[in-house]
Amino acid sequence: MIQFGENISWLLPLLIFSAGSSVALYFFKPDGYSNKVRIGLAALRFVILFLIGLFLLDPLVKYVSSEEEKPLFLIGIDQSESILANKDSSQIKELINSLKENVKTIDNVELNVIGFGNEVVESSTFSEKGTNISAYLKYVDDNFSFRNIAGHVLLSDGIYNLGVDPDYVDLKTKTPIDIIALGDTSKRPDQKIIETRYNKIVYLGNKFPIHVSIQSNFLKGKSSVLRINSSSGESFTKEYSYNSQSEILKFKVEFEAKKVGIQLITVQLDEIDGESNTVNNRVVIPVEVLDVKEQVALIYHTLSPDIGAIQKVIAKNENLDVDLINISELSIDLMNSLKDKYNGLILYQLPSTTNKINANLLTAIYSSELPTMHLVGKQVNINQFISLNPGIAIKGNRSGMVNYTTGGLNSNFSLFNLPKESASIISEYPPVQAPFGEYVFKGKSSTVLFQKIGNVQSEISLWTFVEFNGKNSIYVMCEGFWKWPLAEYRINGNTDLFTNLIKSSIGYLSVKKDKSRLRVYAATNYVNSEEIVLKAELYNDLYEPINDPNIELKLIKNDSLNYEYSFDRSEIGYTLNMGALNAGIYRYEAKTNINGVEITKSGQFSVSEVNVELANLEANHNVLFKLSEKSGGQFYLPSEFQKLTSKLKSQTFSSILYNQVNFRDLIDFKWFFALIIFLLGIEWLVRKREGFL
Structure with a gap:
């Protein structure tokens, strides 16, 4: 079917023009054609035009x-x-091959085999180090x-x-899933x-705990030995016995951080006669010393409960x-000497409206290169604060006036992670007093809490992180x-x-700027099953x-085994994929020449x-049964494979025919031009045959 759209009004004039031109060419010009030839040529010319x-x-x-879409069998x-x-492995492969052959015998069906481990994979070697059914x-x-x-x-x-648990996956594909439980x-x-619980980062000279939990099955009356060894030379040994068929034993060990760097601590259980699996008897954990x-130095002019709240958090952290x-x-x-001792400053209610402070001292404080946390309340001399601090401006400020406001969480904040349910917890925090006005920050800013007046969350900052002039x-x-912590404890018990x-804020102050021209980014620890990718930047x-x-x-392991690599260039930096490496401690040295x-x-x-x-070899058929039941499929053991094949042979499947309207x-139709050329050729041949060319 041909559709003309708005040009359909030109169809009748086209017919008239084509007919008129053909008649005028062959009927109003004395050319000697016979009537039969004249009519044929006129009709031919009409069609061409x-x-x-x-x-x-x-x-x-x-x-x-x-x-046609054939049925697909997954x-x-x-x-x-x-x-x-x-x-x-031969039994597993035999079962898989038999299943494939049975599916291939079904008429009009295409087979698609999908492997998975950590993710969907194409290999079929059963070498994946993890399983992600979801x-x-x-x-x-x-x-x-x-x-x-x-x-x-x-x-x-x-x-x-x-x-996640496959039972929690919302299945969009409504085809029943039949399970063969291996x-x-x-x-x-x-x-x-x-379980092993430990601090990933410890400080030199501190003692740090290592908590180890051991579970046993059917080993009542048996004994073994727990051995914990550090690559720095420390060791611990403890003999223990199992008094029941199913038991969990817990141990706590304290090591001292004696050597700077990454220490590998090996937790090992001696093998017991008759034990079915010894892979799960050994765990290696990394600790960075x-x-x-x-x-941090907290400078104040008068003490306050706010200072006490900060002190209480820092006192619980041995690293601060x-x-x-x-x-x-x-x-x-003394102020000028602080930069050699401290990582950051906390200024509480400075400069003050009630306590006159030497102007030169205030200038020295605010011109310090140390990262600074400003706690600003009604006692702060706002005009002086703005004049000393080039990173902030306040619009509409009325000196001494405050807003009573609660905090509203910024859902787009990503500078660091906050606990789950943070928004609901913050909504229960009592109001605080905030200086009246709208705050404008210079440089790169990230606000974690906005002021919330009643139920309306504003765009006015309550707690903001800023990077300005480095x-x-x-x-x-x-x-x-x-x-706030009192209210939170009353609601949640913590x-x-x-x-x-508070800890993340102090950590933000303590971040050291890397001013080196060659920077290499690597994680502290990797696992032996993952590819190790390093990134680098050069300035x-x-x-x-x-x-x-x-x-x-150059990569060095155990001061003897050396590997040499070259970084690949990326868009604005460098990357290096070293693949998976064996367990151990590695030192690297990157080198370039400018x-x-x-x-x-x-x-x-x-x-x-x-x-x-390999740490857990007890199959979880309950998960698979729930999945088959949820999807409407059947659950089979390998011994019931014939039931599945009988089901497959009894089923018939039809293709789906999709009709699509196209314009x-x-x-686009090449034959259309060929037809016009063909008709012109016929007209030319007839006229030549009649001797009028």
């Missing part, structure tokens, strides 16, 4: 196309290491929810250690380390120290927040949110990013040996 005019009217050709196969831990189900939903699915069979042992659900004699505590300094005891010389600052534009807010003398020079990296000047950067990281797949321009 009409087709050419039709092309100029640019009509659309409407047509219907059909596409087979999902768990490719994790635990699959082969209880069964011979990621597989999401992949099926994303790619096949609108397809013609004939059937879906999932083969797994139900042991998942990544993602693995062994029986409990066998075994002991395993189920630092040699400097973070120290705060010194209280009354401004009356502070001199300019200096980190925090502006807490309120007083009376000492009531003060996690307030503690996190010229003006600290502009460049990536022309080559960066070489205009004849050699620049180096060194560091270290650790690689821990982790195998969550194409006439110009």
Whole structure:
């Protein structure tokens, strides 16, 4: 069907023009044609002119196309290491091949086999170090929810250690999932380390605890030995016995941080005769030992409960120290020496309206290079505060006036993580007093709390982090927040949110700016199953990013084994993928050359040996049964495989025929031009045959 749209009004004039031109050419000119030939040529010319005019009217050709979609049969196969831990690989492969062959015998069905481990994979080697069933189900939903699915069979042992419980996945694909449950659900004699709790960062000279929990099954009356060894040379040994068939034992050990750097601590259980699995008897944990505590100076002119609330949080953190300094005891010389001792400053209600302070001393305080946290309340001389502080301006301020406001969480705040349910907890915090006015920050700012008047959250800051002229600052534009941890404890029985807010704020002050021209970014610890990717940045003398020079990296393990790599250039920096590495402590040294000047950067990281797949070999068929029941499928054991094949053979599946209406321009049909040329050729041949050319 041809559609002309707005050009249909030209169709009748085209017909008249084509007919008139053809008649005028062959009936009003004495050419000697016979009437039969004249009529044929006129009709031929009419068709040619009409087709050419039709092309100029640019009509659309409407047509219907059909596409057949054959039914698709999905087979999902768990490719994790635990699959082969209880069964011979040939048995598993035989079962999978038999399933594939049975599906292939079904008429009019296409087979799609999908493997999964940490994520969906193409390999079929059963070497995946983790199992993420929920990621597989999401992949099926994303790619096949609108397809013609004939059937879906999932083969797994139900042991998942990544993602969420499959029972919580909202299945968009409504095809029933038939399960073939692999693995062994029986409990066998075994002991395993189920938990290790420790501080990832400790400070030199401090003692740090290591908590170890051990679980046993069917080992009553048996004994073993717990051994904990640090790469720095410390060790602990403890013999223990099991007094019941199922038991959890807990141990606490204290080590001393004696050596700066990354220390690997190995927790090992001696093997017991008859134990079914010894992989879960060993855990290696990394601890980073630092040699400097973070120290902050809090300068005040009068004590306040707000200061006490901050002190209480810092006192619980052995990695932080705060010194209280009354401004009356502070001199300019002493102020200038603070930068050598402290990582940051906290200024409480300075400059004050009630306590006159030496102007030169205030200038020295505010011109300090140390990151600063400003606690601003009604006692602050706002006009003087603004004149001393170039990073902030206040519009509409009325000196001495305050707003009574609660805090409203900024949902887009991402500078650091806050505990769950933070918004609801903050909504229960009592009001605080905030200086009247609208605050404008210069530089890069990130606000965690806005002022909330009644139920309306404003855009006015209450607690904001700012980076301006290379200096980190925090502006807490309120007083009376000492009531917040009391309210939080009354509601939740803890003060996690307030503690996190203060600790993260102090941490923001303590962040050291890296001014080196070569910077290498690496995590402190990796696991042996993941690819290790390092990133690097290089800067010229003006600290502009460049990536022309080559960066070489030497990796050293145990002071003997060396590896050499070259970074790859990225858009504005460098990346290096070293693949997976064996467990151990690695030192690296990156090196480059800019205009004849050699620049180096060194560091270290650790690689821990982790195998969550082989740590637990007890199949979880309950998860698989729930999944089959939820989707409307059937649950089969390998011994019931024939029931599944009988079901498959008894089913018939039909293709789906999709009809689609399409529109194409006439110009897209090449045969149309060929037809016009063909008709012109016939007209030319007839006229030549009649001798009139």
